Amino acid sequence: MQEYIRNLEEWFLENKRVLPWRNDKNPYHVWISEVMLQQTRIEAVISYYERFMRALPDISSLAKVEDDQLLKLWEGLGYYNRARNLKKAAVMIMDEYGGEFPNTYSEIIKLPGIGEYTASAISSICFGERQVTVDGNVMRVFTRFYNDFSNISKDSTRKMIHDRLLSFPFLSPGNFNEGLMELGEVICLPNGIPKCDICPLRGGCLSYKNNNYFMFPVKDEKKVKEEIELTVIVPIWEKKTYVRKRKSPGLLHNLYEFYNVVGNKSADEVCELSKEFGRVKSIKTSICYTHVFSHKKWKMQSYFVFLESVICQDMFFSVSDIEDNFALPTAFSPFFYQFKEELK
Ligand code: SF4
Numbered sequence: 001m002q003e004y005i006r007n008l009e010e011w012f013l014e015n016k017r018v019l020p021w022r023n024d025k026n027p028y029h030v031w032i033s034e035v036m037l038q039q040t041r042i043e044a045v046i047s048y049y050e051r052f053m054r055a056l057p058d059i060s061s062l063a064k065v066e067d068d069q070l071l072k073l074w075e076g077l078g079y080y081n082r083a084r085n086l087k088k089a090a091v092m093i094m095d096e097y098g099g100e101f102p103n104t105y106s107e108i109i110k111l112p113g114i115g116e117y118t119a120s121a122i123s124s125i126c127f128g129e130r131q132v133t134v135d136g137n138v139m140r141v142f143t144r145f146y147n148d149f150s151n152i153s154k155d156s157t158r159k160m161i162h163d164r165l166l167s168f169p170f171l172s173p174g175n176f177n178e179g180l181m182e183l184g185e186v187i188c189l190p191n192g193i194p195k196c197d198i199c200p201l202r203g204g205c206l207s208y209k210n211n212n213y214f215m216f217p218v219k220d221e222k223k224v225k226e227e228i229e230l231t232v233i234v235p236i237w238e239k240k241t242y243v244r245k246r247k248s249p250g251l252l253h254n255l256y257e258f259y260n261v262v263g264n265k266s267a268d269e270v271c272e273l274s275k276e277f278g279r280v281k282s283i284k285t286s287i288c289y290t291h292v293f294s295h296k297k298w299k300m301q302s303y304f305v306f307l308e309s310v311i312c313q314d315m316f317f318s319v320s321d322i323e324d325n326f327a328l329p330t331a332f333s334p335f336f337y338q339f340k341e342e343l344k
Contacts, residue, residue, distance in 0.1 A: 005170050007200035012179030017042070017186075020049055025174075027101040027126040028059055034121050035086060035113070039079050042185065048077055060099055062090035071255055071327035078330060080255060085113025103127045124173035132165040133177040134158055137184025143216040144188060147206035153220040188213075225297045231265040232258050232302040232332070234286065234339050235277045237309075240316035241339055242277060243326055251293070256326040258335050260300070270303045278310035286338050291331040302335050304342060319343065 016022065019042065021033035032052060036045045052073050056062045062070075065087060074083035089111040093101060102108050104127070109119035120131035139152040142161050150157040170176035183201070188194045196208045207213040235242050243256045261273065267283050274280050286302040310316060319340055322328065328336055 001204070002169050004201050004204045005168055005176065007203075008179045008183065009171060009175045011200035012175050012182060016178065016182060020046060020053070025126045027103075027122050028062075029053070030122050030125050031101070031114075031118065032086070034118050035082050036077060038082070038118075039077060048074075059090045059093050059101065062087060063094045067254065068325070068327065072325070075327045076330055076333070080252065080327075080329070082113060088112040089114060101126075105129055105131050121177065124177050126174075128173060130166070130173050131177075132162055132173070133181065134162045134165065135181060135184075136190070137188075138165070138180050140190060140217050141180060141184045141188045141201070143218070144194070144207040144213050145201055145205045147210060147212070148216070149218050151219060152217040223295075225292065225295060227297045227299055228262065229264045230260045230262060230298050230300045231270065232260045232300050232335055233270055233274060233305055234258050234302060234335055235274060235305045235307055235310075235316075236339070236342065237278065237307040237316055239343050240318050241322075242315050243317060243322060243328065244315075252329050252331065255329045256322075257328070257332050258302075264301055267303070270305065274305040274307075276311070277305070277307055277315075279308040281306045281308045286342075287334060289334045293331075298331060300331075300335075302338070304339075 019033075021029040023029075033045065033049055036048055036052075040048070055069070055073055056065055065073075067084070067087075070083050070087055071080060074080055077083075092111055093099060097107075101122075102111070103123075105119050105123040108114055108122055109116065114122075117133055117135060120133045123129035124131045124133070136152075139158070139161055142148065142165070143150065143152065150160065152158065152161075165180075168176070183199070184190075186195075187199045188201075194213050196202050196205070196213070199205065199208070202208050207216055242259055244259065246252050246255050246257050248254050259273075265273070267285070271280055271283055274283075283306070284304045286304050288299070288301045291298045291300065317326070322336065
């Protein structure tokens with residue numbers, strides 16, 4: 001095993017991708033990037049990360065940020081509670097650790113929103129603590145390497161993999177963890193054919209030997225998601241439209257949305273509903289878009305409603321107002337894009 005671990009660490013040092021959060025071992029940088037990477041691929045995260053760091057370059061600025069600005073910076077990443085927890089954790093670091101990021105796993109894991117995976121990543125990469133990170137990439141590499149048919153959806157499998165990895169004689173906890181995760185992302189691919197020919201683990205890999213990589217990892221079938229139909233209304237008046245803040249608590253709370261109601265409404269019903277904005281001139285069917293959350297799907301049919309006059313002008317906002325000030329989640333961004341197209 002020692003030989004393959006050495007191969008992996010060397011491979012990582014020689015081949016690691018250049019990423020903005022790898023310029024140093026600053027725990028703030030690693031923390032923010034790890035939380036962003038939990039939901040999005042590396043290529044997409046880079047621009048979000050850079051924008052976030054320009055606005056909030058350190059823990060103290062994160063602790064003081066207004067919630068609306070924080071959500072705006074997180075716009076498009078989804079899982080907005082993660083952003084809220086970042087701020088809570090930053091406040092705790094300022095109040096209880098004098099602004100210094102805690103430097104041990106056992107302290108880091110006490111921070112709001114930080115679980116075993118993130119605490120292990122930060123403590124191993126930034127402080128060299130002997131911890132291991134177990135994510136989907138790591139479990140795929142592990143089960144292929146050992147031809148292990150354990151179900152990775154089970155906590156017991158994750159724990160087994162964690163304990164096995166922790167027993168390995170790696171030299172650098174950070175390089176070992178990042179190497180294994182990186183290998184899963186760029187070599188031992190989840191979809192398509194893994195690049196075994198250039199894999200540093202090939203010599204010991206049982207699924208390479210058996211040519212059965214496609215059988216791993218074993219996991220539960222995905223649950224069927226609840227589907228909800230919504231009708232989205234995009235009223236247009238003087239090149240402006242209406243957005244509102246979603247209620248708290250609830251899904252996407254405190255983020256902004258276009259007016260919407262449950263059900264697939266007819267044009268006549270949309271016309272009736274739109275009277276609360278003002279006098280309706282005409283209605284046009286716009287796009288249908290399905291947004292998939294972790295546990296449900298929104299199937300949305302949208303309408304443009306052109307208004308002659310409005311009841312309350314203050315409720316209507318221009319494109320730049322919305323872009324600059326309101327965090328619009330990805331579920332609603334296709335309608336905003338269509339709105340901009342409609343104004344051209
Ligand atoms: S040899 Fe192939 S299957 Fe085995 S770990 Fe490497 S890339 Fe994955």
